[in-house]
Amino acid sequence: MQDFFMTAGSAQGKSFVDPVFSVLAAAKSAIKQYGQDQVINASIGTIYDEEEKFVTLSSLDRLLQGLSAADIMDYAPISGVAGFAEAVVSYTFGASKPESYVAAIATPGGTGAIRNVFFNYAEMGSRILVPDWFWGTYSLIANECGRQVDYYKLFNEDNTFNLASLEAKARELLQSQAHLVVVINTPAHNPTGYSLTEQEWTAVLSVFRELAKDAGKRIVVLIDVAYMDYAGDPAEARKFFRLFQGLPENILITVAFSMSKSFFAYGLRCGALIAVSSSRDVTDEFMAVNAYSTRANWSNVTRLPQELLVRIVNDQALSQEIDALRGHYRELLAQRAQIFVGEAQEAGLAICPYHAGFFISVPTGNAKQVCERLQQERIFVVPLKKGLRIAVCSVPTKKMPGLAASIKKALD
């Protein structure tokens, strides 16, 4: 028990354990002892190729080498370099840009975007709705700024989107708070790989429209699209964005865009927060408060990745080249996942409904022990509160056969 705190009250006792870190360390140790061929390391959340090497996009690497020193070293403006907001909007929405007011501001990855929505749109002490299968960092971001997450069930008994749970929880929270931020992580949800259909999105928006009839309420939808480029055909995966038009003034759609996965550029720390609203006043307010938050937390965003994105989006040939490179890995992930999903069905292993993306999840109330059992078999997966996270993004295809059966065995 710590008896001396140097920190202020709200920071005292603050600490977190990265669930990936210890698993990854154990995997590395096993690889050292038994050799890479004897180990299945399904803990890493970045794309690894079939030789288990970290992947980058050669076109992006070349583009980077061609930037001037000033384009890398000088400050970027607070909202982003010239053309960045337009590039983000164009890239994110593609052919499905909603007919609404749209604004965008650079952020350090998706995390910075999420942080700014939680901080600027949820009241201190209030609750933010996230799915019960969720990226654990949502909770850290909320707690850091004195908010809390509360959960809606992501899946119903049919293993489709649980609209009833979302509606019930939203109604419940709106009884005691005027401002509600709701996180929807789609397409290719982390950690399950679920994607909302357009029909599900339409139903979700109906619920929010209904709730927004109380003019005193403020509903902010935060769509985390970090994995959107791995959710099947990119144009198809973007179609739901067209639905965000004609919404009442007190519904704000925000989109957390990240270059991390889409451009294999995790370490460059660049993303953006996009706002979609039927009100110009709301997007103006959005830019004002988020520019302030930018200046007051990280000052401005790394210039290099912004310069890259502007060049890519404005160069059709380069865009197509990068789309093709990325498409190759999207296919690879789909192949790896297909093996697992097929074998899970054969083995009678219940998994969360997987459509696409980096991760597959297996429900269990006993994740820690199951993970430990799997480590005896030199299989390394990440334990979550509600189950196991299997990173198909980093396991080569040849190691996928048998994995579902091994997990089934460890669960039994």
Add this chain to the structure above:
Amino acid sequence: MQDFFMTAGSAQGKSFVDPVFSVLAAAKSAIKQYGQDQVINASIGTIYDEEEKFVTLSSLDRLLQGLSAADIMDYAPISGVAGFAEAVVSYTFGASKPESYVAAIATPGGTGAIRNVFFNYAEMGSRILVPDWFWGTYSLIANECGRQVDYYKLFNEDNTFNLASLEAKARELLQSQAHLVVVINTPAHNPTGYSLTEQEWTAVLSVFRELAKDAGKRIVVLIDVAYMDYAGDPAEARKFFRLFQGLPENILITVAFSMSKSFFAYGLRCGALIAVSSSRDVTDEFMAVNAYSTRANWSNVTRLPQELLVRIVNDQALSQEIDALRGHYRELLAQRAQIFVGEAQEAGLAICPYHAGFFISVPTGNAKQVCERLQQERIFVVPLKKGLRIAVCSVPTKKMPGLAASIKKALD
């Protein structure tokens, strides 16, 4: 008057005006109209060479081109890449590392470091002490997280450090709050160019030791050393760090290190927060709360500049090469400033005591109007609350003669 807010209460009405932005825009417009030779643009806070071009370090540019794609694109660990903390400590303290427990964590520039100290060590609603001549962003950072800045007078009547004011304000605030964060921006203070002497530092620490005799108090000193490499001889400028040893447990020294100015790498967004304490528990707590804040605000820091710093610090020849390049510009800034300071004395223009650094300040209660008058003469300086900021970092030597007299005239 805005009548509809989408934001949460604490974010409503939040906006800021960058004082540099409009001046810079006016300067650029004047350059377009009259030609560069006819304009003195003393508004830019980055180093420009004698041809008024943005400067980078060729050695750093070369080093960057040699990094592997993975060293640029993969995530950095939350605290920093392997060797980063050691490199930061070694670079910052040089031969003057204090005999104390030391810890360091990567941050997005100095801003991220300052943000984390304000957030984790000052109580919500409390006051943070900053000098009355100060970098305006301190106030934005404090306000963003529900703290406020309060001021000690930086200079006394002799134009040296106003210890009496610091002590009086610290005592005053400690009457109503247990936690006190005090910002000291030295050496080469922004915006005046003042550097505390070792004697002044010794006196400051005596005051804090005295205040810390009340065991219920927590005193956190935040030293912003963003301009430390422009404060004369680098080894001399670092000597004050040796003083931070043998301090009581309830005094924590934190240092905001930034690569922005030291490596002409403003846009790479990399700095670090360093802790110095006589207690290992305090540095352990420091790492825990700041790792949490990192994860919950920007996730991790851009990897590329971290990889650069590790390589530089571990390569003596490269370090010397970069020191020499930087030294050239430090000399250049000193020459430019010397002209201004000498002419100010001749012209009877009162200026803040300038030792070294990017900026010289001229006190006036009438900064906005004086700046406008100067713009008629095609001279562009930044208006602050207490005076004018003249960026000698970006004005070529040939344009310095006459500038002090022009400012004197505009003031009269």
